[in-house]
Amino acid sequence: MSDAAHPDDGADPLARHRKADGEVNWTAVFLGFGGMVLGQFMAVLDIQIVAASLSQIQAGIGATADEISWVQTSYLLAEVVIIPLTAYLSKMWSTRTVYVWACGAFIVTSVLTGFSTNIEMMIVTRTLQGLAAGAMIPAAFATAMTVFPQERRVTANVVFGLVVTLAPTIGPTLGGHLTDALSWHWLFFINVPIGLVVMFLVSRYADFDRGDPRLGKGVDWLGVGLMTVALLSMQYALEEGASEGWFDDGLILFLTVLAAVTGAGFIWRQLTYRQPIVSLKPFGDRNFALGAVMNFVSGAGLFGGTFILPLFLGQVLAYSAAEVGTTMLVSGLVMFAMAPIAGRMVRALDARIPLVIGFGLTAYGIGLGSHVTADWGFWDFAGLQALRGIGTMTAMIAASQLSVSTLPPSLMKDASGLVNLLRNVGGAVGMALLATVLSHQTAVHLGDLSAAVTSASPAAQDMVEGFTNLMRERGMADPEASANKALGMLMRRQASVMGFADGFAFLALACAAAAVLGIFAKPAKVAPAPAGGH
Template identity: 65%
Template sequence: MTDAALSLDRAQRAQALGVPETALTADGEVDWARIFLGFGGMVVGQFMAMLDIQIVNSSLTQIQSGLGASADEISWIQTIYLLAEVITIPLAAYMSKLFGTRLFYVSAVIVFVIASMAVGLAGSYETMIVLRAVQGLAAGAMIPAVFATAMTVFPLDKRVTANVITGLVVTLAPTIGPTLGGWLTDALSWRWLFFINLGPGLLVIFLVGRWGGFDKPDPSLAKGIDWFGLIVMTIFLLTMQYALEEGASEGWFDDDLILWLSVTAAVTGAVFIWRQITYRQPIVSLAPFVNKEFTLGAIMSFIAGASIFGGSFLIPIFLGQVLQYTATQVGTTMLVSGLTMFVSAPICGRVVRSMDLRVSMVFGFGLAAWATALGGRITADWGFYEFAVLQAWRSFGVMMAMIASQQLSVSTLPPHLMKDASGLVNLLRNLGGAVGLAVLSTVLTHQTAVHLADISSAVNFGNLSSQQMLETLTAMMEQRGAADPDGAARKAFGGLLQREAVVLGYGDAFYFLAAGCVLAGAFALLVGPARAQGAVPPPSERR
């Protein structure tokens, strides 16, 4: 038999088995060890990239002190990472097809590890911001590749399991980020938030470099790169992300910079979409959106992203600002989410595999909505138990909804669109997180002001209960030796009112987040009958 015939036989056998040709041994058998080692390395890399989004959350005060940065400046340690990340996420599909998954992924991990070490050694705020941007660019290249590989490397009967793994990473990494970050900062120093990437990074480089040859590069894509589309896309994503991140704190369109950035984002966004539709070789293929199931799944991934990042934003901030928890205490409380996701992942995978995807999504988003709504009754007296109940049920629901929506996105897509679909889903999920954070910040600020006005108008110092409270506070200030006990008491009384308004504002924000989950569940009802790829259909559907 000729070499061409042998090659044809291998290609046909690989297609019949639902695996890439590179996964076959010389005897034509599937080399599962190679697949799992290479894919496992990519999963670890994706986990690192997503972990670094939230790992700094519980340690911003310590980083601020270490670098001598202001309160406004320090928030950019997270913002710049997300800004850089959204640039490379949509480019990842194009670049991995051009260079091949192995070379592109390993190169991204090498840059990520070097940047992580440099961030940990940074001696100034300005240096750290630049290096965090480089780290974010590399992370954005690493995140989408895992999902695309899972959908193209594994046969149908194993794709749900692979999707459970990717879903676990997507939800677990940003959730345990504050936990791990708080422990590392208190035990060692904030610099270890970045040094910790060295060991896993070297492992990923070895595993993917040795066993990650899942596809072949396509050098022809280097001809005719759409540089205009790339520039427009970069401007669009940067201006949109910045406006979303900073809009709430700057009063949105009351600020001239936010207004013009929003206009720029709208114009360049329209130009970018037009360019990708009309150009012969688009850098970001929008073809998957023609598929109804992908579009609906992508919308639900967007809302799920808002839920994941929104919950991870509200709870740690409340614990730190209102309850005055330390970094370790915040991390310990948030650990419930991570443990729940880890334990529930295989359960959710089995459930999603066994039933119509619509049922899984409606149940998952419904459970997440109910659990999140528990936060609407939050008080300053809440302890570990109340937060644990909220996080456990919410995490279980989000995990199921995430796995089901990811499965829906690719349930009817052909293999050649998987890489493009992966980049789009990851981009939309991150944008959902950015939109969610921006909207929640606005809701929190606005509702706190509304509640403070309502409470202040209701307080009357001629009221007996108000007088008693003020007298009690005055007596306390006298015991503490205050120079002006009456003035100090009035100031403390105002602080109590402010605290109560803040707590009520957080309750409204939790209700708003729950409403988003309800909206996602409603979208699931628009989906036609669909089952997870690789699921066994019920007897009534078998031929």
């Protein structure tokens, strides 16, 4: 129904949590919000929880190496489609109703995914699981920005930032240990008890708004179709483009053009239709527009860093899944410790200051990776991750706060969906570009190294002679051929290290650009926290 039909709603989402004396029952509010945050954590965690266990899942369902990547891709594709629709669904049916139904669907699809016996079944169930997860992800942020008073929104934003940054960081570590201790099936079964707790808390305490069923009439199905085609085409092209040679592949080229055409059509439709499925009004606010770009970059920094470092540890240093997880845990621990400090900074200072500092630290930390060598150990990566963790957490909280700092409450649901969508798309773009940089630069460096190993290079000839003597001492049948093979492997490894160094530098430059962009935001003061009480 409309607001007029529900006078208790008004501008006060806490109306149904007020006692007879007018005081807010904050315990109930925190339990409802906490349930939504826990559900969001679970939904984001499931993106990466399978990362360290793909080989075990592949063996369990009889999938090929090319097919197994769809265990992650199908989930992400579904999430990207449903996230921007969540605001409309919440307005039509209420946040609580949408969340509870989404969580129930997430539990059911998690169980079905755990029981998958082939890759086809897993792709279908993971897609449905992603749809349910995507409907849960934006709700916590929108609730934080509308339910809590101004002075408490930064604290709620800190909680939100922890979820967004910690979940994908610890996902591979948790998944690896679950698989080792039990089996890969429990990567999905673990969602059942957590999901039941979330359903109870949200259904019992998260009564913050009322839906307007009239929005079910005149749904912009053309807009839904255009958006779905645009996002699916874009996401698939980004996910598969690097491995298929980008525009050398006819399908990738077609999908890129299709995404551009349908994306433009979707924007036109939302600007002209009387009842848009996704409101683009938040982009009229300068801070939101700048914050959208910075959330896009923070997504690239977060997911890109989580993508490139494990890849280096596994491919170049040959770390096991457990060793990769242990090394990556540094980021999670630093982010967890940094969250309350970053929250105080954002509350006490002009949001642009922690934004610039955060992106600057992220750029510097990731930039250390441009000096990476095959001899780096745990503590070398720990320093990089510590700086990246501090910077990413600070930048993400500041960017989220800045994005909505000058928006009216009526636009918060739409803004939340857009922020989450842009962060996820930023992560997809970041990983796709990184994969391309790694592939291209590694090939370039290998060509340079190969060109340097010529008969005119005394150092190269000494190296070949040394390898030949070593192979002769080991009794190889053809020491010269074995020496050339060993030298080729050494060059490929060194070229790979240099390619990864370029990848770290590329990611650092993107974060540095975001730091500069943050200067142009409009100042927005945050109300001080209350001295005590709730």
